[in-house]
Amino acid sequence: MMEATEGLRTVVGLMSGTSMDGIDAALLRTDGRDRVEALGFLTIPYDDAFRARLRGCLGRTDGGEPVAGVERELTEAHADAVRRLLERAGVPPAAVALIGFHGHTIHHDPDRRLTRQIGDGARLAASTGIAVVNDLRSADVAAGGQGAPLVPLFHRALAHGLPRPLAILNIGGVANVTWIGPEPAGGGEAGGGQAGGGEAEVVACDTGPGNALIDDWVLRHGLGRFDAGGALAAAGLVDDAALATLMAHPYFDRPAPKSLDRDAFDPAPVAGLSPQDGAATLTAFTAGSVARVLPHLPAAPVRWLVCGGGRHNATLMAMLADRLGVPVEPADRVGWDGDALEAQAFGYLAVRSRLGLPLSLPGTTGVPAPMPGGVFHPAA
Incomplete structure (x- = not known):
């Protein structure tokens, strides 16, 4: 070793x-x-x-x-x-x-x-x-x-010197968040691998769907493998009733930490929608599920940095900013490669x-x- x-x-x-x-x-x-x-x-x-x-x-x-x-x-x-x-x-x-x-x-x-x-x-x-x-x-x-997410300790290693509380949101097929609290006195790693000797400095969980439901929707309609730039969602309207049904899933009331399988959510509520409205509603579902994690974090983040493929979806990024009410930026903004x-x-x-x-x-x-x-x- x-x-x-x-x-x-x-x-x-x-x-x-x-x-x-x-x-x-x-x-x-x-x-x-x-x-x-x-x-x-x-x-x-x-x-x-x-x-x-x-x-x-x-x-x-x-x-x-x-x-x-x-x-x-x-x-x-x-x-x-x-x-x-x-x-x-x-x-x-x-x-x-x-x-x-x-x-x-x-x-x-x-x-x-x-x-x-x-x-x-x-x-x-x-x-x-x-x-x-x-x-x-x-x-x-x-x-x-x-067993998930496993990236938070790496996020903590990258985040030295950034304003906190900080949230790092990874949007892949499933979305997950790492919440990083104030830097402990003296910095570095202590306490047998816990940040600053106290595990409360890092809290993480899967927030809900990321790109998977959107990708599957686009594929099902023969429109490619993903919603490039969020263009399909931008051309549609969110169906409030379908969104409310999706957001009623009991997962969102569970405290962190928690994790999901890729196929944990049933997209049936959007089945009858147009390709554009379905994409808009599923995109709003991803954004809304991220916002639902806020009550489960120790304190509201002052900034969200987004990595993974979802940060390329301009419609999703705009919805996140609207719902979170603080700066939501690609992780590349601080010099990281978000991919x-x-x-x-x-x-x-x-x-x-x-x-x-x-x-x-x-x-x-x-x-x-x-x-x-x-x-x-x-x-x-």
Whole structure:
């Protein structure tokens, strides 16, 4: 195991998100604590045929084909992403200490202590010649945590010096928020991995739907894979009755921390709407669900920074600003790459895993105590 005194490591982080767009691959240097240096990033889209096969695995808890076949394809696609990322950056594989490999979530039901991410860590290590840490959620879920979101400790590492309370909102297929409270005296990491010795400094949860319902709606109507720029929603009107039905879901009254599966919400209330009005209503549902998290945060954020694909949706960003009443800005505004953050986070978490540091806290997933995790696969 790496020792905490060994300092910065060059690592790769890999993410295949619930939007099923493709693979995000990030190269960074980090100590797994409070130092992060971004070195490179790329996205490799999935082709339509593979995306359809991956979609067919969602919700599956059994083994065997076709899931095993998709897992092999997924793993080799990630190995190719690593090779392409390192080639672009001019970094040899021997210079990379670790790969943090999230895999792809096909089933997430933490209330039954179940979470499943497909992706073969040993196969990826053998294919790339680089040690891999994967299976980053299971320990948290097995201990009674929600297993998500896992990015908050990375967000905290990035947020030094920014005004607080700060909210960092990631809008992928599902949306999640990290609330970061005032910087503790002395800064840094203490208390066995808790921020400033007290877990209340970081609170997190899935807020509700992100892009998934909107993407599925657009796809169902043969209008592409997503609502580019929010143009379809901008051309429609929100159906207040349908929105009220969607917002009546009991999830929004549950306190943080909490998490969701991609398909937790039934879009039936918008089924009879036009493509434009349906997109507008589902976009308002995402924005409204973010606003519903405010009573569950320790204090109202003074600023929201948005990362993930949803920040490119101008209609959604305008709805968020209207409902939250404080600045809502792309994370890029503070010098972060809003497309790369989640992949970077899994490289960061891989280092924490090897150091034996927590990946999650009671305030981020509801786990009973700060929880390490991950499974290590040495380089072949």
